[in-house]
Amino acid sequence: MNGYNFAYLDEQTKRMIRRALLKAVAIPGYQVPFGGREMPMPYGWGTGGVQVTASILGADDILKVIDQGADDTTNAVSIRHFFQRVAGVETTTATTAADVIQTRHRIPETPLRAGQILVFQVPIPEPLRFIEPSEQETRLMHALEEYGVMHVKLYEDIARYGHIATTYAYPVKVDERYVMDPSPIPKFDNPKLDGNPALMLFGAGREKRLYAIPPYTRVESLDFEDHPFEIQRWEHACALCGSDHSYLDEVITDDQGGRMFVCSDTDYCQSRRGEVA
Amino acid sequence: MKKPVLERPVLLDVQGITRLYGPAKGCEAIDFQLHAGEVLGIVGESGSGKSTLLRVLAGLEAPDAGRVVYRRSSGEPEAARSDVHEPDTARRGGTQALGGDPQANAEAELDLYAIGEARRRALLRLEWGLVHQNPRDGLRMGVSAGANIGERLMAQGQRHYGQLRATGQAWMGQVELDPGRIDDAPRTFSGGMQQRLQIARTLVTRPRLVFMDEPTGGLDVSVQARLLDMLRTLVRSLGLSVVLVTHDLAVARLLAHRLMVMRRGQVVETGLTDQILDDPQHEYTQLLVSSVLTP
Amino acid sequence: MHSMTNTRPRLTVNGLYKQFLLHGQGGLEIDVMRDLSLTLQAGECLVLAGRSGIGKSTLLKMLYGDYRIDQGRIRLHFDDGDLDLEALPTYAWHGLRRDVIGYVSQFLRVVPRVAAVDVVMEPLLARGADEAESRRRAETLLARLNLPERLWRLPPGTFSGGEQQRVNIARGFIGEHPLLLLDEPTASLDAANRDVVIALIGEAKARGTAMLGIFHDEDVRERVADRLLPLDGSLGGLSNASQTCRESLS
Secondary structure, eight states: OTTSBTTBSOHHHHHHHHHHHHHHHHSTTOOEEOOOOOOSSOTTSSHHHHHHHHHHOOTTOEEEEEETTBSSSHHHHHHHHHHHHHTOOEEOSOGGGOSEEEEESOOOSSOOOTTOEEEEEOSOOOTTTTTOOOHHHHHHHHHTTOOHHHHHHHHHHHHHHSSOOOOBSOOEEETTTEEEOOOSOBGGGHHHHTTOSSEEEEEETTTTEEEEEOTTOOEEEOOBTTBOOOOOOOSSOOTTTOOSSSOEEEEEOSTTSOEEEEESOHHHHHHHHHHHO | OOOOOOOOOEEEEEEEEEEEEETTEEEEEEEEEEETTOEEEEEOOTTSSHHHHHHHHTTSSOOSEEEEEEETTOSSOGGGGTTSOOOHHHHHTOTTOTTTOHHHHHOSEEETTTSOHHHHHHHHHHTEEEEOSSHHHHSOTTSOHHHHHHHHHHHTTOOOHHHHHHHHHHHHHHTTOOGGGTTSOGGGSOHHHHHHHHHHHHHTTOOSEEEEESTTTTSOHHHHHHHHHHHHHHHHHHTOEEEEEESOHHHHHHHOSEEEEEETTEEEEEEEHHHHHHSOOSHHHHHHHHTOOOO | OOOOTTTSOSEEEEEEEEEEEEGGGTSEEEEEEEEEEEEEOTTOEEEEEOSTTSOHHHHHHHHTTSSOOOEEEEEEEETTEEEEGGGOOHHHHHHHHHHTEEEEOSSOOOOTTOOHHHHHHHHHHTTTOOHHHHHHHHHHHHHHTTOOGGGTTSOGGGSOHHHHHHHHHHHHHHTOOSEEEEESTTTTOOHHHHHHHHHHHHHHHHHTOEEEEEOOOHHHHHHHOSEEEEOTTTTTTSTTHHHHHHHHHO
16 A cells, blocks of 8 residues: 555564564563554554554465454454555454454454464553552562462452452463463453463553563463352353354344343354354 | 570661751661560651651661661571461562572571562561551552451462451451451541551561551540550560550550650660650650650 | 578679759759668568658669669579679560569559450460460459459559559569569558458568568558668668659659
8 A cells, every 4th residue: 555664554663563572472471661653543442452463464464353252343344454455464254264363352262273373452451550550569569479469359359249250351370470461351261371372462552561472371360279260151052153162242132132142253153153054 | 593584686687777868857877676576666756767767677768878687587486487378489489589599598687778679578578567657558448358468468379268268357356356347448447447457467477577657646545545455465475576666655655665765867865665764864855755744 | 601592692782873864954963872782582571661752662663674773783693693684685674574573563554445354464474374374363363352353354544543553463463573573562452452462472472582662551561571671871861852853854
């Protein structure tokens, strides 16, 4: 496209972001500051993820973009169109076909393979922020592994609700060192972070932080001995594909209170239906 | 009849501590030793430098000059403290961790401001405690009483919710709070109750050394007495060593074994609490003691 | 030469001097004690004698560490050596008071709102004694001193002078310290309770406790004193200096 460098960002900026990403990969779970650029979309629309994707995208890469698991929601569609225009790359909705997948709030149900890169859009990168407003102090707490307050939060959940009520952005410990916010994915997806063959990159545009989970890294969800980490479960199977092991969304179907549960991952659901048919 | 054993090991050796914000503002050339099991009161009027000194001693503010040396090998044997969990960092053997560095363990002396910030903070979290005058400074007001008490234990690596809760309830009982209120937020507690909660939160890991800054300061007189009695009991039953800052000579009389009188950043007189209050030598101490209203 | 083990004193005081310097009174110096010496045996009750108001309490307060020692020597004797109180480091006094020197003062000074029985048992708890046993002993003593049982669980702040005095006596005697300082323990007691205190002193003597006391009541003095220590020489002629000093300070 005329007037723009490949993938919108200039090469200097991409190099800067790639250097930060290398550092992030080298120190799994550590938040690396980077010189975030203004993007032609508002904060909250994935500017962090878009910059990461722009920096790593090659001309031959096939891109998939999902929002809440779906390829056809506004955010996913607009970001996909953005890269089609500024990079001219091929796009796909098939998880297996994609080289780079930018995501908001989900990890695809189809297991990722080595060589794939998953780029997360992150609103608040700092897992300690809820208890400590000072950035200087949270950085020190990370440096010194002072993570007792993370369990204070989980304790509070159990005290209040009888179980750990945190259901998304559930904190993890990466490579037995850094406590990390996995972005607002459902805790259902947390086990997929652990030992995943794909590279996972996280970009926070507003806060200008990058972090990463390299392939096959140990990622543990924080918990208590007597209240171990558990993922969500549903009494229903997907009303469309019959899956009894995927993350389900509740969909209202009419004005009479009719509703059904369907896979949040549209590509997964569709491919299952294709197989069944 | 045998001679009593009166020797107590030195726990804290304070050498020439100076921290000045301006002429006679702060504290200057302070020397003293705190022995295991002692309650040392630092008394003086506001602006005497006693709070600055406490901040330096408690590891919160580096001095301009001087050393604060903590002798770890003193006090009761390590075996008696096996209930205290090792921190996450210690398990990982991180070099910055207090318990994870074999060299640090072997060291009998820790120079508070010569060791790194990491080890200093670990020390404050594991072996020391600080009770603030205002309980809001020492509590997390947004989380429940139980979480407040459990935080230090969780920081030390305790990961059993049921045990944390049981410990929390036991400590609430110890500080005369209703264990049934373990899930209530501190903001629903009165000032006296908040202060007792802060004390439970601080003492739950059984620190060897506790710093207290006007612990009864903001409280109604009727609440003070109960807190004083509680502190006395805890000091005795836990064998605590305490540095207590107070402007209240009555509080000092009831809690401290020994007093240090400060004025304009300097120590003007030290001695047994009864000596300072009943037989003051320095002109300023005489003035201070004679200025107290007795009902 | 006989063996000295049994006749060796528990306490020796040599050439004790005490002066108060009052900065607030233009540097007024008041000599309250000069060249006082005494010895005290185990199992002996030595009663300080002298005109009323010459500051006999001063000596007790110096022995208990309340007043500093300007000059002179106070030595405690043990089987395995002596302890010089004037050279004792400050931190050591706490342990000394807990284990060796007990003091029954005229006035009760305690944390407000603490129950009488808890006040009495505290010296035992300070030594790490069992709480139930300490409580039992405290109650036994309070019962002996005829303090009504309904008062045991109440803080003594509101008690009458005589009731407070009995709490104080119980607290002083419960620890069975080898050296006991008695500052008019019977001052506000009725005859029956005076008899109880006299009995307690007798029992302490039998245990080998060395006691130094001030008793205004002549009858009590005669019944408990093994010896009198005349103090008019070392404290006399000084008027009411010690008292004047205290009052000018407070």
